[in-house]
Amino acid sequence: MTRKRILDIDRFVATIESNYRQWDPPIITFIANRGATPFEVLVSTLLSLRTKDEVTGVAARRLLRAARTPETMVALTPQEIERLIYPVGFYPTKARRLLAISRLLLDRYGGKVPDTLEELTALPGVGRKTANLVLVEGFKIPAICVDTHVHRISNRIGYVKTKNADKTELALRKKLPRRHWVRYNELLVAFGQVLCRPVSPFCSRCPVADMCPQIGVDRHR
DNA sequence: AAAACGGGGGC
DNA sequence: GCCCCAGTTTT
Secondary structure (H helix, E strand, O other), X not given: OOOOOOOOHHHHHHHHHHHHXXXXXXHHHHHOOOOOOHHHHHHHHHHOOOOXXXXXXXXXXXXXXXXXXXXXXXXXXXXXXXXXXXXXXXXXXXXXXXXXHHHHHHHHHOOOOOOOHHHHHOOOOOOHHHHHHHHHHHOOOOOOOOOHHHHHHHHHOOOOOOXXXXXXXXXHHHHOOHHHHHHHHHHHHHHHHHOOOOOOOOHHHOOOHHHOOOOOOOOOO
């Protein structure tokens, strides 16, 4: 007779929260702990496309030191941007997108980043994930940003069971208490970067291992 | 040499 | 939903 195990999401979030400050994940350290502006969140996310989090963090710092507003961004040439963001890869695409979005923000929004999902996803190169991240980290508006970490870990701990990120977002919208929405993303990204990695997670050092049904299933350390 | 890193957009 | 995209690092 098998009993359905229910994840105690409050205890899960609280446990991650109490361990959070011991970790030093590059993206979250840069975006969340530093109180980044919406534009900085947007730029960091555009750099992160198919790029490891550590690399993105270093490149984002360097680029944003040179240009932390749309005004200063459009003053850079594509070549200057490409040099600043090395080695994230995909330079022409990323430089073009950064410039296009910066110009568009200046033309349409007076240099401000809009704060609705509809306006954000209308920007070229901005989809649901990026838009939700700007909302929740840039504006601190309750939103659920399902990036690869949130998707992987939400499923790994058995809180949701979905194949794709959009489904996970819908499921979390229904299940996850609203009081966790703002914190959930950054906690899970930090957790996912440092311990609950895609392959070979460090289960032996995991503070929520007792709540995880995947212990002993994945190859873990 | 192959896999991992991730998300947007077009159809 | 499925496919395309295309550079660097890790295994």
